[in-house]
Amino acid sequence: MAVTQPITINTRIRENAQNLAGALEQHLLKSFAPDARKELRLFSAGEAADLLGISASFLRKLHFEERVPDVHTTAGGRRHYSAQDVLNIRHILEDKAKTKGAYLKGRAEGEKVQVLSFLNFKGGSGKTTSSIHAAQRFALKGYRVLAVDIDPQASLTSLFGYQPEYDFLHSGSIYDAIRYDDPLPFSEIIQETYFPNLHLAPGGLILQEFEHETPTALRNNVQPPFYARMAAALQEVEDQYDIIIFDCPPQLGYLTMSALCASTGVLITVVPNMLDVASMSQFLQMSADLLDVVSNAGARMEFDFLRFLINRYEPSDGPQQQVVAFLRQLFGEEVMTSPMLKSTAISDAGLTQQTIYEVERSAFHRSTYDRAMESLNAVNDEIEMLLQQAWGR
Structure with a gap:
């Protein structure tokens, strides 16, 4: 009858750690392409308007009057915005705003981080x-x-x-x-x-x-x-x-x-x-x-x-x-x-x-x-x- 050899706790923990790390890596590979960094999804017009603090109708008006750049538009005419699109529109609105800080609410000069x-x-x-x-x-x-x-x-x-x-x-x-x-x-x-x-x-x-x-x-x-x-x-x-x-x-x-x-x-x-x-x-x-x-x-x-x-x-x-x-x-x-x-x-x-x-x-x-x-x-x-x-x- 074979005698079961005792296993040291440090060896077992190391094996568990290696197995878990490998499993997690495989999970990530299934979720994301190899060597790729995550990308942020696009936002609907309603979400973009909410982030900008304006109404969806005003956002549509901005596009109609060509005051903001075009964004990705589906065949059905729905606009989708990247986070960078939203940020670009925010800067455009801030430049035209009557009150400074209306759309860019970060700290002003002299204010602490x-x-x-x-x-x-x-x-x-x-x-x-x-x-x-x-x-x-x-x-x-x-x-x-x-x-x-x-x-x-x-x-x-x-x-x-x-x-x-x-x-x-x-x-x-x-x-x-x-x-x-x-x-x-x-x-x-x-x-x-x-x-x-x-x-x-x-x-x-x-x-x-x-x-x-x-x-x-x-x-x-x-x-x-x-x-x-x-x-x-x-x-x-x-x-x-x-x-x-x-x-x-x-x-x-x-x-x-x-x-x-x-x-x-x-x-x-x-x-x-x-x-x-x-x-x-x-x-x-x-x-x-x-x-x-x-x-x-x-x-x-x-x-x-x-x-x-x-x-x-x-x-x-x-x-x-x-x-x-x-x-x-x-x-x-x-x-x-x-x-x-x-x-x-x-x-x-x-x-x-x-x-x-x-x-x-x-x-x-x-x-x-x-x-x-x-x-x-x-x-x-x-x-x-x-x-x-x-x-x-």
Whole structure:
């Protein structure tokens, strides 16, 4: 009788990792052409008008009067717009607008860049889903956006069509711009995306090195210290953007604190059940204690706003309604008015590494798609209002 040889846990985990990586690569090859980058779909006239903040009839009039360029038109006469078409029309309308900033609402000269951190101590709270939909929505509305992935798991980077474990395994991630030993200029790690006006600073597993190297850097008094390195790195490129968005890791480490010290606004995502709320309580207390330490060390701790974003909300769920009411009673206006609904459309889009803004409406049941889209737009439009208020508008 053959004796079964014991297998070491490190060997088995490595085999599992290799098998999973291979399976994921095959899944991507089925979803996207080999060596191809993702492309953004075209938008209907109604969607384009909504993004521009005008009526569909006015958009038709602009075409009829030849005030805007022609776009892709089907045999049946329906116009379809690329994101670049929408941006071009936005610039044309802005040039003719009586009020400056009517169609390009980004920051004016002298106004500071808005830096948002999406964070929570607990995984699965919707940080990446919230941050990527916000970044894409703002870019489609004409803002110049930089998405910064500081999560070693790099889910945000993956959603933009990259394979972090291959594309940025050794170089090219945000780590290279904030590392202690010979950091690269921030501009060298920025990637363009298939969304006009939206760039990406990729994440990757190598970001864990920042967590490991920081204690030694603190002992050796390496400057700037960890809490100031993100802000210092961003200074090189911040004049090119209106909004910078951090997707933070699900832990309160040096990376998260560095992002917080560079931020002007904080959005804490929370799933409305008591276990998550209890976890968030611990997260908030730990955050306050650690931020006290870095504040005493000289870190900037001033924010324009802090909001709790209710995520994965099911309006028909009685216990969730009670938790949301509890949070609103406790935190008042710091709880965002608009929750992000739990939606099969969002999760199904994620199966092909896409967002709701990327998928066609025809790919889902219309009511499911529309409900998800309305929820996302309401959340992001509320965040946009906070940004505008921070600019004094």
